[in-house]
Amino acid sequence: MNHDSDVIVVGAGFAGLSAARALAAAGATVTVLEARDRVGGRTENVEIDGGEVVEVGGQWIGPSQDRIAALAAAVGVETFPTHAEGSNLLRLDDRLRRYSGTIPRLGPLVLLDIGRTLRKLNRLSEAIDPEAPWQATRAQRLDAISFAAWIERTMVTSTAKRLLRVAGRTIWGAEPEELSLLHVAFYLRSAGSFEMLTDVEGGAQQDRFVGGPGAVCGRVAEALGDGLVLDAAVERLEQSGEGVIARARDGLELAARRAIVAVPPPLTAAIDFRPTLPAARRQLAQRMPQGWLIKTTAIYPEPFWRADGLSGEALNEHGPVTTTFDNSPPGGSPGALVGFVGGRDARAFARLGASERRAAVLDCFASLFGPRARAAERYIERDWAGERWSGGGPVCNFAPGGWSAYGDLLREPVGLVHWAGTETATSWMGYIDGAVSSGERAAREALAAL
């Protein structure tokens, strides 16, 4: 077999690009095959007036996200803090509350309930080994129940339960019914704590990239030159003793010594692996559904909420948009509000027509930030579940039983095929950082075997 390169990487999201970059840095030759006409996977820039961009997919970087921080620094992309000055908003029971810091003004019982619940969740997560959550002492028991069942038996106030459900729609794009408690515990462990997932300052939403995540992956892609092929969905991946052969659209065939597949687990079902993947690996791919997350953005002449002393961050019990942030460019002009629609809200939202969706989002923004929010100059949305080459977002989640039965296979190579993607990360699974570290890990595996 004549090898066109040492390694073929399937998918040019942050995982695939990071794998390719690490391989190239070690002197290996690599070809990245990407189904879309762009790189970035579940991250994407959209250009707006004035040469600025808004991020319509994964976008933030926070403390302890060392791998994406190193990557951004290496390609010369700077970060800037997410705008967080001013009061946050909480809309609950049709009442709008302003609050400062991370704790909204709620009744003492509700606050006690939330505090107690988060401490319990964090304690559960601390007992988990992120390398092998299925081996936790209580893994079988944590994996036997849904997060919803745990909430029901642990939490006391209906208000606190509703808040946690609403927060989960943005974190996982899913309802608590769909999540294994072990998955939730692992997810917190892989980020550090519940607060690391939800906070702006000191948490996962702390900073943004100047030029968006597209600036980072654009430069990584550029450095790959001809080693990156767009519009090249891999239809077939064949392996033999001599190597792997990837067949992409329109008859493009490439041979290599090893392959790294850096796509979300459910999308591996669209590749004709030869020989067929082991039964257990295919069962895994059926047991890790993508969440459903829709990201909406409204552009305004200026971030008018700032003058009202508002940060732009809100949690809104009344959908469709349940979470918002100020997403204006670094200079603060124009103003941009980002709103997330997730889980069951996403399904209802996706049924509406385009103009109804726009109106529903702007109504939501207006219920939080006042009537000026209706006068958006531009409305942008991205439904990640409607994207063929993502199938959902922000992350694939295990339902009960999945982690303990199949979790050990997430990173287990199949012959000459290695697996990357944020779902295979042990740190910051579901985040750009997890994607980067997974790609680097898969590259190390492949390099060691070349």
Next chain:
Amino acid sequence: MNHDSDVIVVGAGFAGLSAARALAAAGATVTVLEARDRVGGRTENVEIDGGEVVEVGGQWIGPSQDRIAALAAAVGVETFPTHAEGSNLLRLDDRLRRYSGTIPRLGPLVLLDIGRTLRKLNRLSEAIDPEAPWQATRAQRLDAISFAAWIERTMVTSTAKRLLRVAGRTIWGAEPEELSLLHVAFYLRSAGSFEMLTDVEGGAQQDRFVGGPGAVCGRVAEALGDGLVLDAAVERLEQSGEGVIARARDGLELAARRAIVAVPPPLTAAIDFRPTLPAARRQLAQRMPQGWLIKTTAIYPEPFWRADGLSGEALNEHGPVTTTFDNSPPGGSPGALVGFVGGRDARAFARLGASERRAAVLDCFASLFGPRARAAERYIERDWAGERWSGGGPVCNFAPGGWSAYGDLLREPVGLVHWAGTETATSWMGYIDGAVSSGERAAREALAAL
């Protein structure tokens, strides 16, 4: 667009074949495209000496399974009773117990626990509308918890819990962690009761087909003549205002007015639908994983257990084989024992080498039926999760949250595409009967629209 036929059917399992038969009977022209080199889907005959066959996939027919009964009668295939004379066996705590009828000899507490649990489950199921389980009064609550969590809080004795878990491995090919309680309740409702699922006489295992299920689908296939194309995996399904175009391997392209897709939901991910399927439909396909069920058969010169007064039916707590039946041909010669390996046992079993698997199964049979069981003339197995065009078996199951969020889409056409397959059945989901009725229902939909 020149239509090659009125309807294209994707998949020649019992669902696709039944759809095609109903369409042809109504005067429509139809082409069935099947990925494999055989029909039958998750059913299959294997020939043994003497012109007999054993069934290595779905095989039984029971009371109230009217659609498969009508189909078998229409093509002239007779049925015969599953051998059930003699005592059944229960192996539990390393003790082997013989019993007659459906109730094993267990302690009174255990029997009470089982009886109470099954009554509760049956009562839950009776409240479900099989046409719309997501609309049950308690649907949201039933769908919020795993079957495992329900077992834990409902059942009292560890013995009874273990028995139910073991039984579920054959019924669903899954562990109770993986199943929504609403799914379990619906499944019982669609069959009638728990006992209908597990019983031989009066239940789903009551009768078998002379010549196996292959005799039935073979005759249906024969009648389709050139309307059936084997080795024709559909890679792309394109729809426009004018009709559908299916592209199969090697450039075969066929146009029709409508399409019926009769494959298990997860396998729809391997078809390039154009335009892309709606996001909600793709989310559904990610949320209905196949169970894992391996069917093993040992052939003996005669059914020696009958002379010992045994029926051949056993429930065995100690895997890998947890359920057995006498599966000898109608005349009782040669003798055949069938054993099911499901759920977590299946994964462990699939890791063994071929000779180890054979030895493990025959050891299991010997622990139940005595040392003669080791002297098998032939050993046959089929791992349905290893079959590319099934991806598991016996059925795709919803984890918590799935039914209430996406169940309403199971039969909802997408433009010119209708959906069939046992997973879309309202009666006997997971069984051949459900496959047949689903195909007939999809054919009625397509006919009404032609």
